[in-house]
Each structure stands twice: as structure tokens, then as C-alpha cells.
Amino acid sequence: MLENFSFRTIAEYLPLFGQGLVTTVWLSALSFIGALVVGIVLCAANLQRAWMFRAPAKAYIDAVRATPLLAQLYFLYFGLPRLGFVLPELVVGILALSLNSGAYVAEIIRAGILSIPRGQVEASVASGMTYAQRMRLVILPQAFKVTIPPLLGQAIVLVKDSALLSLISVAELTRAGQLLASDRFMPAEGFITIAAFYLLLYYGLKGLAVLSSRWLGTAGARI
Amino acid sequence: MIWQQFLSLAGSYPLALRGLGMTVMLSLISLVLGTALGFGLGILRTGGNRLAASVIGAWVDLIRGTPFLVQIFLIFFILPELGIELDAFTAGIIALTNLAACFICEIVAAGIRSVPTGQVEAALASGLSRWQRMRQVVLPQAMRIVLPPLVGQYVLLIKDSSVVSAIGLTDLTRVGWLVVQRVPNGLLVFFLVGVGYFIVCYPLIMLARRLERRMGAAHGEVQL
Numbered sequence: 537m538l539e540n541f542s543f544r545t546i547a548e549y550l551p552l553f554g555q556g557l558v559t560t561v562w563l564s565a566l567s568f569i570g571a572l573v574v575g576i577v578l579c580a581a582n583l584q585r586a587w588m589f590r591a592p593a594k595a596y597i598d599a600v601r602a603t604p605l606l607a608q609l610y611f612l613y614f615g616l617p618r619l620g621f622v623l624p625e626l627v628v629g630i631l632a633l634s635l636n637s638g639a640y641v642a643e644i645i646r647a648g649i650l651s652i653p654r655g656q657v658e659a660s661v662a663s664g665m666t667y668a669q670r671m672r673l674v675i676l677p678q679a680f681k682v683t684i685p686p687l688l689g690q691a692i693v694l695v696k697d698s699a700l701l702s703l704i705s706v707a708e709l710t711r712a713g714q715l716l717a718s719d720r721f722m723p724a725e726g727f728i729t730i731a732a733f734y735l736l737l738y739y740g741l742k743g744l745a746v747l748s749s750r751w752l753g754t755a756g757a758r759i
Numbered sequence: 760m761i762w763q764q765f766l767s768l769a770g771s772y773p774l775a776l777r778g779l780g781m782t783v784m785l786s787l788i789s790l791v792l793g794t795a796l797g798f799g800l801g802i803l804r805t806g807g808n809r810l811a812a813s814v815i816g817a818w819v820d821l822i823r824g825t826p827f828l829v830q831i832f833l834i835f836f837i838l839p840e841l842g843i844e845l846d847a848f849t850a851g852i853i854a855l856t857n858l859a860a861c862f863i864c865e866i867v868a869a870g871i872r873s874v875p876t877g878q879v880e881a882a883l884a885s886g887l888s889r890w891q892r893m894r895q896v897v898l899p900q901a902m903r904i905v906l907p908p909l910v911g912q913y914v915l916l917i918k919d920s921s922v923v924s925a926i927g928l929t930d931l932t933r934v935g936w937l938v939v940q941r942v943p944n945g946l947l948v949f950f951l952v953g954v955g956y957f958i959v960c961y962p963l964i965m966l967a968r969r970l971e972r973r974m975g976a977a978h979g980e981v982q983l
Binding site: 598599601602603604605606607608610611613614615616617618619696697698699700702703710713714717723724727728730731734735738739742 | 820821823824825826827828829830832833836837840914917918919920921922924925931932935936939943944945946948949950952953956957960961964
């Protein structure tokens with residue numbers, strides 16, 4: 537039973553949890569930046585008319601979306617050394633998260649760009665803008681507003697997904713919980729504590745998402 | 760060299776089939792249970808009872824705010840401490856069902872909220888009972904909003920079922936992990952694992968996309 541739930545042990549392991557939390561935060565942040573880069577490139581390729589750009593991007597997005605992150609993670613973890621890239625687990629993990637989330641980010645950005653009414657594009661064509669001007673001055677500023685809230689949603693997913701990196705022994709938050717659970721045979725203390733930490737991150741990001749959609753929503757509604 | 764690896768991989772195909780079977784079974788059972796539970800919770804969440812609605816809301820937030828891996832560990836390692844003995848399979852089913860129910864609850868609640876109040880008032884004025892109102896007026900209209908993300912949720916569920924390999928269930932991902940210890944070609948092994956998931960998930964993704972297009976059109980949304 538849980539009556540001998542030991543807060544003292546949790547306090548003893550607090551530095552470990554702290555380190556894990558910090559690692560989870562920065563590796564998620566780094567992966568999110570990676571995902572943005574991957575997503576923007578994929579989305580740019582996906583919006584091209586030329587088949588040779590569009591098809592690979594589409595295939596990549598579908599492949600990522602139809603397979604679990606864990607399988608993708610193992611694919612890189614066991615596969616990269618085979619190709620001669622022996623990377624630390626942490627790097628493999630960040631790579632996997634970036635490549636995985638990138639596919640979802642690409643779809644979010646694409647939805648944002650496609651949400652711009654057709655008339656806007658036609659008006660900018662009629663004003664004699666080039667493709668680059670149209671994108672930069674008309675479409676992207678409006679698409680930006682629409683994409684921020686779902687991008688924050690993706691960030692939440694990414695933080696939660698980063699827990700899987702504990703399975704390739706990256707020393708992040710979930711790993712800290714596993715260590716406490718296995719060292720002291722205290723799974724309750726270990727896993728409830730990390731669940732609380734994840735909730736903290738979740739509510740932080742969710743608050744940010746709500747704030748941003750309120751802030752952008754009022755500004756963005758009047759097109 | 761490659762050929763030999765192919766041969767030894769071919770030798771482990773019964774294991775792969777068992778893994779695929781386990782993945783499909785886990786997903787299917789928790790899909791059915793989770794859908795039933797999710798619809799019930801969603802209806803309760805939008806019903807009049809404030810207390811029930813806020814308890815469900817809090818629970819859904821707890822589940823959405825924590826990684827699924829942590830949820831599995833909590834269920835698998837802590838329920839026995841509370842005196843509930845369970846094997847890995849049951850723990851996996853409980854975790855997946857709970858996850859599915861929470862996400863489906865939100866989808867259903869959003870669908871129900873999208874039905875105009877006038878519809879409910881009209882049903883009320885026609886003397887329909889609470890149950891009739893829900894079954895004959897609200898749910899059929901809500902399904903339009905519910906169906907596309909529901910199918911998308913099934914895809915997520917199948918993919919999330921890979922995480923139960925962490926507590927030792929021999930699903931498709933675990934099979935890949937086992938095989939790669941013997942045949943050291945991670946690229947090939949996990950490519951094949953990916954193909955296995957793709958075969959199950961991709962038709963569902965296509966279905967979700969089609970439903971989205973169809974329901975969007977049926978809804979009479981004007982594309983500007």
C-alpha cells in the first residue's frame with residue numbers, strides 16, 4: 537500500500553529529478569527548433585508544383601505519421617551505427633524527435649498557409665507582387681498567427697514524447713524516475729514525482745497556448 | 760552477407776507475425792473499450808452535472824499532461840502496490856483504454872457542443888426524453904464533427920501501443936528489438952517493423968482524410 541510513501545526519498549533524489557527536468561526541457565527545446573527547421577523545409581517542398589519536390593516530402597510525412605515514434609527512435613538508434621555514425625544517445629534522441637515532429641510541424645504550417653483566403657493571393661497577384669513578396673508580405677504574416685497555437689500544441693506533444701528517450705538510456709526526467717524506482721524499489725515515489733513534473737511543463741505550455749490564441753485570435757480574426 | 764541476414768530474418772517471421780498480432784489485438788481491444796468509455800465520458804462531460812463534468816475534465820487533463828510511458832509505468836508498478844495484481848497485457852489494455860477514452864471524450868464533447876442549442880430546444884419542445892434527445896438529435900449531428908478526429912485518434916492509439924513494449928509485451932516494436940539483438944542490422948529490421956505499422960495505420964489515415972473532406976463538404980463550409 538501507499539501508506540509508507542516516502543517524501544524523504546523524493547527529497548533525497550530531488551537533485552536527480554532537477555537534472556532530469558532540466559535535460560528534458562533543453563532537449564525538447566532543441567528538438568523543437570530542429571522540428572521547425574525540418575517542418576519548414578518539408579512544407580516548402582510540399583507546396584511546390586514540381587512533382588519531384590512534392591512527392592518525397594509527401595512520402596516522408598506519411599511514413600512518419602503512420603509509424604510509431606518508438607520504432608523510428610530504434611531505427612535511428614540501431615541503424616545509424618550501421619551506416620558508420622556512432623552518435624551519443626542524446627544526439628540520436630534529439631534527431632529522432634526533430635525528424636518526427638518535423639512532419640507534424642510541416643502539416644501545421646501547410647494548414648496555416650492554405651487557410652489564407654484565395655482572394656488574398658489573387659489581390660496580391662493583381663497588385664503585381666512577385667512570389668517572394670506575396671509570401672513575405674501577405675501570406676506568411678497571416679499564416680503565422682494561425683499556426684502559433686497548434687505549434688504550441690505540438691510542443692506539448694514533443695515534451696511528452698521525449699519520455700521515450702529514457703528507453704535508449706538518455707538521462708532525462710523519466711530516466712530519473714526509473715532510477716529511483718529500480719534503486720530503491722520505490723516505483724510510486726519515482727513515477728508520481730515525474731508525472732507531477734511533466735504536468736508542470738504541460739500546464740506551462742498549455743497556458744502559453746491559451747494566452748497566445750487569445751492574444752492572436754482577436755488580432756487575427758479581422759482579416 | 761545481406762542475403763544471409765535476409766535468411767535469418769525470414770526465419771524469425773513467426774515471431775514477427777506474433778508481434779503484429781499482439782499489436783493489433785492490443786489496439787483493437789482498447790479501441791473498442793476506449794470508444795465506448797470515451798463516448799460515455801463525453802456525454803457526461805457536456806451533461807448538466809457540474810461535478811461530474813469537472814472531475815472528468817481534471818482527469819482528462821492529468822492524462823493529457825503526462826507521457827504515456829509514465830502512465831504505463833504508474834499502472835504496471837503501482838497498482839500491484841495497492842493490492843491489484845495484474846500482468847503486463849492487462850496493464851497495457853488498461854493504460855491504452857484510459858488514454859483512448861480521455862482523448863475520445865474531448866472529441867465527443869467538442870462534437871456535442873457544436874450542435875446548435877436550437878436543435879436541443881426543438882427536441883425538448885417535441886417532448887423527446889433526455890435519452891431520445893441525445894440518441895436521435897444530438898449525436899447524429901455531432902458525428903459529423905466527431906468522426907474524422909476519431910479515426911485519427913485510432914491511428915494514434917495503434918502507434919501508442921508500441922510503448923507497451925517497455926513493460927515487456929511482445930508487440931511488433933518489441934519483436935524488432937529482440938530480432939536486432941540477433942541480426943545486427945537495425946536499419947533493415949526497424950524498416951520492416953515500420954512497414955508493419957504502416958500497413959495497419961496508413962489506410963486509417965487515408966480514411967480520416969477522406970472523412971474530413973466529406974464531412975467538411977457536407978457541412979456546407981464556404982471556401983472563400
